[in-house]
Amino acid sequence: MNNNHIKANLALSNLNLRRYINMKASLVILAGVLLAFAVLGVVHADAATSNVQSSVTVNGYVSVTITVNPLCSGTMNFTSGNPGDVNKPVTCQNVTAGAVSVRNDPISNGNIAVDTTGLNFTSGGNKIAITNVAFDRDNTAANKTAMAESPVYKTVYTGVTPGQSKDVWYWMNIPSGQASGSYTTTITVRGQ
Amino acid sequence: MAAPHVAGLAALMRQANNTLTPLQIRQIMKDTGVSVFAEGNIYKRINATAAVKAVMPIQEFIDISFAGGNIDFGSLNPGVVDSNATNNSGYYIQVNPATNVNVNISQNGTDYSSGGNSIAINNMKWNSVNSLTGAVVLSTSDALLYSNVTPNTNKAIYYWVSVPSGASSGSYSSTISIKAVKA
Secondary structure, X not given: OOHHHHHHHHHXXXXXXXXXXXXXXXXXXXXXXXXXXXXXXXXXXXXXXXEEEEEXXXXXXXXXXXXXXXHHOOOOOOOOXXXXXXXXXXXXXXXXXXXXXXXXXXXXXXXXXXXXXXOOEEEOOEEEOHHHEEEXXXXXXXXXXXXXXXXXXXXXXXXXXXOOEEEEEEEEOOOOOOOOOOOEOOEEEEEO | OOHHHHHHHHHHHHHHOOXXXXXXXXXXXXXXXXXXXXXXXXXXXXXXXXXXXXXXXXXXXXXXEEEOOOEEEEEEOOOOOOEEOOOOOOOEEEEOOOXXXXXXXXXXXXXXXXXXXXXXXXXXXXXXXXXXXXXXXXXXXXXXEEEEEOOOEEEEOEEEEOOOOOOOOEEEEEEEEEEEEEO
């Protein structure tokens, strides 16, 4: 074997060694890739789910319906009376229904309070103080409360729940010596 | 090529696809091998990368996403009926391009909750067009939205909600799950 043969054999051995190393490296890399697929499970997905959040904010909300007793025909009338008369009822109220009904509508999501106020009665230059009118929560006038002049409200009910209706009865005193005449005023009922 | 290399490659091929027979493995090694010329003959040298790729089964893959952000209805009063989501016209179910099968898409939702209060998910509706005509009520069970949707497709979706009378105030949230399965 001459020097040229020896050099050729050495070159061939080096080439085979490089091929062997390259092949071994390829196998190691492939094994690593397959292991990663097996561990991560990213190869196969025959179903997919996407979750999304949905949100809505519900406001605090009350809806109130205030109705004057239909028998009143739209006006709370204490009819005619004499000076010194006490506890004159609104003509349309009775044992089953007050002069005014207040309903916290079922749509509401909070309780309400019901309160009332009014202006003084006037007739020409004469007046009757609103404090001569009282309200009650039944038809007995036993526990009536005197009204205050607007803008001061007096509470009639608290904690009226959605869907609940409450009635208000009114009573009036005519002061002694009160001048004759037709007196009018505005009474306000509020639910909130 | 050395027997240990061939044996190692065969093992990798079986790991990639365990249904292969020895004859199939040998044939695939030949088919994917690299031709080399030596001593006047043409031989095949195994190509490990090509051989393993050749036996890896192409599996079904489904990938979807929801575009348009959260489905938010803003602030509403009790009793409001069929209020549209704030980003209606901006919601899409995307069947992403990586998907390689047609899919059926369904959805379900959890009831809205806020502390101890809840609003049933059936107060929510969806439609494929921006109209309440034909809108469908959601439920806690899967209901089909779209059939046989091809990969790389966007499907528009629109939502509405009603707030029951008397629903307590608060910030409510729900999770809508959109699922795609092979058609």
